[in-house]
Amino acid sequence: MKTNMQDGAPELVLVWKAWLFFAFAIANILGNSKLAAGKNQHAGRKLAADIPGFMSIDCGSDEDSIDKETGIPYKSDKELVNTGIVATVSPDWSGYITEQFKNLRSFPQGTRNCYALKPEQVKYNNYMIRAQFLYGNYDGKNQTPKFDLHLGPNWWATVSSSDPVYYEIIYTPLTDYIDVCLVNTNNGIPFISTLELRRLDNSIYRTEDGALxxxxxxxxxxxxxxxxxxxxxxxxxxxxxxxxxxxxxxxxxxxxxxxxxxxxxxxxxxxxxxxxxxxxxxxxxxxxxxxxxxxxxxxxxxxxxxxxxxxxxxxxxxxxxxxxxxxxxxxxxxxxxxxxxxxxxxxxxxxxxxxxxxxxxxxxxxxxxxxxxxxxxxxxxxLPNKPTAIADVEAIMEIKELYNVIRNWQGDPCAPSDYSWEGLNCSNDNHPRIISLNLSSSKLAGEIATSFSNLKALQSLDLSYNDLTGPFPEVLTQLPYLNTLDLSGNKITGSVPEALVQKSKDGKFVLRVGDNPDLYQSAPTKRKKKNEIVVASSIAVLILLFIFSTLAGTLAIYRRKRRRETS
The missing domain is CATH 2.60.120 (Jelly Rolls)
Structure with missing residues (x-):
């Protein structure tokens, strides 16, 4: 922080810098800034564990811990994110930082990597979100990276500091989750040290126009x-x-x-x-x-x-x-x-x-x-970019989990458009809708889930060349805007609904169902059944004729024998 004099008044200048953390360290060394001690410290620890709305994540840590000074419990992020690489800062920093800054998680793969946070009572509640970073020369390159920090689908800040730094924002989510994302801008590998959420009273720090x-x-x-x-x-x-x-x-x-x-x-x-x-x-x-x-x-x-x-x-x-x-x-x-x-x-x-x-x-x-x-x-x-419609988010997340989709599907599916999920196309509505989904050759297995039918704005669906089984899903006929469906190269059984077959014949619907050995379109299936009935009837007649002829022959032999015996 700088204070410059002008007419005897201090000038308060924008502070996004590290001295706060060094102040903590110096205060601890000198013993002048003990946040909790003795019985008060133990009471603080107990209270921290019980406070609703506190969510503290030690990124890159292998285990949960409790901060020695504040008593705040920190949770490892190993169950909260499935991407990134764990790293440790240089030993040169170890004497100046708290335990939570000794580890970090970096993200060398993918353009956008996100933490999807789901604390209790999220939707419509006021939250303070704080992300903290210490590069600490963890990679030995001594080159501080520069990358963007996003809150959901919107830019929050640009991170670039060799010293400890934090970014804090107050926000009222309209969803049941909070996405905090790190975006690679080709200026070094993104990383994060800690991530903290604190629920605030809903009557304070309010704005209807965005976040603070x-x-x-x-x-x-x-x-x-x-x-x-x-x-x-x-x-x-x-x-x-x-x-x-x-x-x-x-x-x-x-x-x-x-x-x-x-x-x-x-x-x-x-x-x-x-x-x-x-x-x-x-x-x-x-x-x-x-x-x-x-x-x-x-x-x-x-x-x-x-x-x-x-x-x-x-x-x-x-x-x-x-x-x-x-x-x-x-x-x-x-x-x-x-x-x-x-x-x-x-x-x-x-x-x-x-x-x-x-x-x-x-x-x-x-x-x-x-x-x-x-x-x-x-x-x-x-916050100009509105999140994807919640019904679509819930549906695509169910699909991701059901089929264990191996793609970098993180953050908001549609927004911002530069980082929309691979295989998705979205509308330009105020809250974007998923209008196209391509999961061809994605190793999907099992029956086609009803979750697909919850993507109500879907116009095109490609599930070709997977290992999908079970009968043709009737729920797909309920999608009002669907005009292209590709189920080729699976193991779907039964018959295609007559309504889709007819729409395809009329040129109003693109339907591809080839390479499903046991799947039949309605008309061929009916002709086959009719032929089967004819063949079955012919066989039955032949069998009856054989039985009658056999009985007749047997009766004739019996009569001749009886005549010889009586004569």
């Missing part, structure tokens, strides 16, 4: 030597980076900060964060923040967190306004109550520009200077 990618999260008034904060102090496991604002005075309290104001309590800021703040020397001096977004078109949201931590006189209250670029106030005024947190959101519309100037100004005749306890800065991450 974290830029900075500051614990204001805290010296950098005190280290960063996370779980168990923060029940949502957010990373809080210390920030001292030059020209401001740090203030602190040991009192307990509580909350009684509805949704403000949902943010659940750590007590350690709320107990510190920065304030100006007097009420005539504004608390100023000058900040440069990632680019001038970035759409940004600010979350200002306050708590009155100074005991004022009876009837006295701190009051101030928050002004953007000298043009508009975020709200009429902010009044603080003692030890009661309050969050002010710079909500719609988001702010943009090459430089953003926020000033917190004492309101009215108050003599108390403005303060700030914490601030979070997010960039609106638009």
């Amino acid at each position: 990618a974290i830029i900075s999260r500051y614990d204001v008034g805290k010296d950098i030597r005190s280290g960063s904060r996370r779980y168990p102090g923060d029940v949502y496991d957010r990373y809080w980076e210390p920030l001292l604002i030059e020209g401001c005075i740090p203030i602190a309290t040991n009192s307990t900060v509580f909350s009684t104001q509805g949704n403000d309590n949902a943010y659940k800021l750590p007590a350690e964060v709320l107990r510190t703040a920065a304030g100006t020397p007097n009420g005539s001096i504004p608390l100023a923040l000058v900040w440069s977004p990632p680019n001038s078109l970035s759409k940004c949201y600010f979350y200002f967190h306050f708590a009155e931590i100074e005991k004022l006189g009876a009837g006295q209250q701190r009051e101030f306004t928050i002004n953007l670029n000298g043009e508009r106030n975020l709200r009429e005024s902010v009044k603080l109550d003692y030890l009661n947190p309050l969050t002010v959101v710079q909500d719609d519309p988001p702010v943009s520009g090459s430089r953003l100037n926020f000033s917190i100004n004492a309101a009215g005749m108050t003599k108390f200077p403005p303060i700030l306890n914490a601030v979070e800065i997010f960039e609106l991450q638009e």
